[in-house]
Amino acid sequence: MEITNPLSSIDGPISGQVCTMHLRAGMEGIISKHFGAEIIDELFYRFHKKIEEFCSRMESAKKEGTQVFVVLKRI
Numbered sequence: 610m611e612i613t614n615p616l617s618s619i620d621g622p623i624s625g626q627v628c629t630m631h632l633r634a635g636m637e638g639i640i641s642k643h644f645g646a647e648i649i650d651e652l653f654y655r656f657h658k659k660i661e662e663f664c665s666r667m668e669s670a671k672k673e674g675t676q677v678f679v680v681l682k683r684i
Contacts (some may be wrong), residue, residue, distance in 0.1 A: 625657055629657040629660060633649075637649055637653075640652065643681075644683055652681075653679075
């Protein structure tokens, strides 16, 4: 087993679209099972818009690592 720094392979600025695509690839199945598949496109569209607002903060924190905390509520 090896511990690596996943940010070490990132060259250049962090893209909100790439962050959204990675999160969607990893979480879409879990979210759609819990909340239903019909919300997925709207959810990740909204997430993409929100993450674009914070790209500059993420860029400055890239060396330290960044965590994104998202709360979803079924209505």
